[in-house]
Amino acid sequence: MADRPARVGLLGGGVIGAGWAARFALNGVGVRLYDPAPSAGRAVADVLANARRAYGRLTLAPLPAEGAVELVDSVEAAVEGASLVQESAPERLELKQELLAAADRAAPPEAILCSSTSGLRPTDLQRSLDRPERLVVGHPFNPVYLLPLVELCGGERTAPATVERAAAIYESVGMRPLVVRTEIDGFLADRLLEALWREALWLVADDVATVEEIDDAIRFGAGLRWAVMGTFLTYRIAGGEAGMRHFMAQFGPALAWPWSRLTDVPELTDELLDRLAEQSDAQAAGRPLRELERVRDDALVGLLQALRAQDEGAGAVLAAWERRLLGSQPPAGGVRARVPADWVDYNGHVHESRYLQLFGDATDALLGRLGVDLEAGSSYFTVETHLSHLRQLEAGDAVSVTTQVLDADEKRLHVFHTLRRDGEDEPLATAEQMLLHVDTRAGRAAPASGAMLDSVLRLRDEHAALPRPERAGRSIGRG
Ligand SMILES: NC(=O)c1ccc[n+]([C@@H]2O[C@H](COP(=O)([O-])OP(=O)(O)OC[C@H]3O[C@@H](n4cnc5c(N)ncnc54)[C@H](O)[C@@H]3O)[C@@H](O)[C@H]2O)c1
Numbered sequence: 001m002a003d004r005p006a007r008v009g010l011l012g013g014g015v016i017g018a019g020w021a022a023r024f025a026l027n028g029v030g031v032r033l034y035d036p037a038p039s040a041g042r043a044v045a046d047v048l049a050n051a052r053r054a055y056g057r058l059t060l061a062p063l064p065a066e067g068a069v070e071l072v073d074s075v076e077a078a079v080e081g082a083s084l085v086q087e088s089a090p091e092r093l094e095l096k097q098e099l100l101a102a103a104d105r106a107a108p109p110e111a112i113l114c115s116s117t118s119g120l121r122p123t124d125l126q127r128s129l130d131r132p133e134r135l136v137v138g139h140p141f142n143p144v145y146l147l148p149l150v151e152l153c154g155g156e157r158t159a160p161a162t163v164e165r166a167a168a169i170y171e172s173v174g175m176r177p178l179v180v181r182t183e184i185d186g187f188l189a190d191r192l193l194e195a196l197w198r199e200a201l202w203l204v205a206d207d208v209a210t211v212e213e214i215d216d217a218i219r220f221g222a223g224l225r226w227a228v229m230g231t232f233l234t235y236r237i238a239g240g241e242a243g244m245r246h247f248m249a250q251f252g253p254a255l256a257w258p259w260s261r262l263t264d265v266p267e268l269t270d271e272l273l274d275r276l277a278e279q280s281d282a283q284a285a286g287r288p289l290r291e292l293e294r295v296r297d298d299a300l301v302g303l304l305q306a307l308r309a310q311d312e313g314a315g316a317v318l319a320a321w322e323r324r325l326l327g328s329q330p331p332a333g334g335v336r337a338r339v340p341a342d343w344v345d346y347n348g349h350v351h352e353s354r355y356l357q358l359f360g361d362a363t364d365a366l367l368g369r370l371g372v373d374l375e376a377g378s379s380y381f382t383v384e385t386h387l388s389h390l391r392q393l394e395a396g397d398a399v400s401v402t403t404q405v406l407d408a409d410e411k412r413l414h415v416f417h418t419l420r421r422d423g424e425d426e427p428l429a430t431a432e433q434m435l436l437h438v439d440t441r442a443g444r445a446a447p448a449s450g451a452m453l454d455s456v457l458r459l460r461d462e463h464a465a466l467p468r469p470e471r472a473g474r475s476i477g478r479g
Pocket residue numbers: 011012013014015016017034035036037040087088089090091095099116117118119139140141142
């Protein structure tokens with residue numbers, strides 16, 4: 001995690017600033033936040049609580065110790081000692097220019113300054129700075145702690161090194177930086193979103209559809225596809241064997257008709273605003289904001305996990321982040337995790353499949369450390385598991401799994417896992433597993449070789465000095 005900063009300074013703690021606080025703190029980065037609104041502390045604490053809950057469901061990878069979030073009463077206090085300053089104040093050019101200039105005067109010379117602006121140009125934002133070369137736009141998406149995209153856009157005076165450093169820092173906290181190579185209003189994503197948003201407003205203003213019908217038109221169809229393949233690859237597939245050329249021949253002419261209202265903007269009359277507010281309040285059905293956020297977060301977590309299983313889009317970013325987290329475990333340690341609340345089944349117990357999940361993750365962590373490289377065609381498959389449930393696991397428990405290699409040769413890896421609650425010696429559960437080395441390209445068991453086999457045998461020899469676990473070699477008890 002070489003690029004992960006020790007501390008960041010945040011300016012503004014509203015929807016986006018609080019999301020940044022959660023993203024950084026949960027990735028082990030200390031946060032100092034300045035927001036003049038008296039309610040900011042409460043709002044940041046609420047968002048952090050939701051984010052902690054979401055991360056508990058998102059991953060079993062061991063998160064670093066949470067960074068402290070400190071609310072401070074000046075820009076200077078927020079930026080002191082920070083490696084990165086993230087400005088998320090209201091979308092007003094002059095206000096942002098003033099804030100960024102104050103940050104520029106007070107921040108350490110090596111710090112970079114990033115703005116969350118949705119559409120203001122970095123060239124305008126950097127006009128007020130003594131060191132304009134260290135400013136870059138880092139435009140995130142709500143909820144910042146779950147959505148990985150951050151658009152990076154430099155202005156005329158931004159140094160290329162600033163963009164590179166910002167990208168490395170955002171990546172270190174699990175994000176997917178996307179460099180906008182040409183400075184344009186609205187960057188990439190908001191240009192696209194605004195076209196859709198404008199059209200949606202027209203459909204309501206013209207009384208063609210309600211806000212709910214429009215949301216349904218997105219969420220039951222194209223919305224599902226977008227997360228997987230965006231728009232171009234989706235249409236490439238829709239063109240059949242002949243691809244994009246066929247798609248364009250079929251639907252290209254419709255572009256000229258045109259179906260949409262293009263850049264016309266509906267007048268935001270009181271009547272239209274009332275209709276929008278009433279219909280969207282009805283959609284919310286009285287559910288408080290934080291509850292709606294949790295509904296959104298739980299579904300996003302599920303989507304991210306489904307995409308991870310396919311190694312597609314944001315799921316591939318999640319997997320890369322988890323690999324980093326697993327890779328940063330101390331070499332002698334096992335896997336650490338906190339048991340999420342939704343592991344508890346209808347009986348009030350943690351479902352038994354979750355024990356195997358924890359042990360499976362410990363095996364993955366071990367294989368990662370041994371240098372097993374799936375892409376090089378080498379892996380281990382588990383052929384046998386013997387699990388002993390000794391004591392109850394509870395939701396919220398902080399636990400760890402330690403792994404001992406009992407034996408190994410070119411073909412076999414025989415391991416013993418022990419699950420413990422933090423601070424306790426007595427195990428909650430144990431698992432003994434036999435794994436076979438597999439040539440994944442040939443699809444069959446084959447001897448391991450090279451540096452990986454060396455590290456397997458070295459670990460076997462080191463672990464031979466450890467006492468043999470009491471439960472090793474047991475079969476099903478009949479007592
Ligand atoms: N809401 C979104 O979906 C979204 C997404 C991406 C980017 N953004 C951008 O992020 C920025 C913040 O948007 P938001 O939605 O969080 O707005 P917001 O209104 O929720 O939050 C703005 C916060 O800034 C604080 N603030 C006001 N003056 C300040 C000052 N002088 N110093 C420090 N803080 C100050 C306010 O008290 C408020 O808490 C904007 O530039 C916006 O374009 C918003």
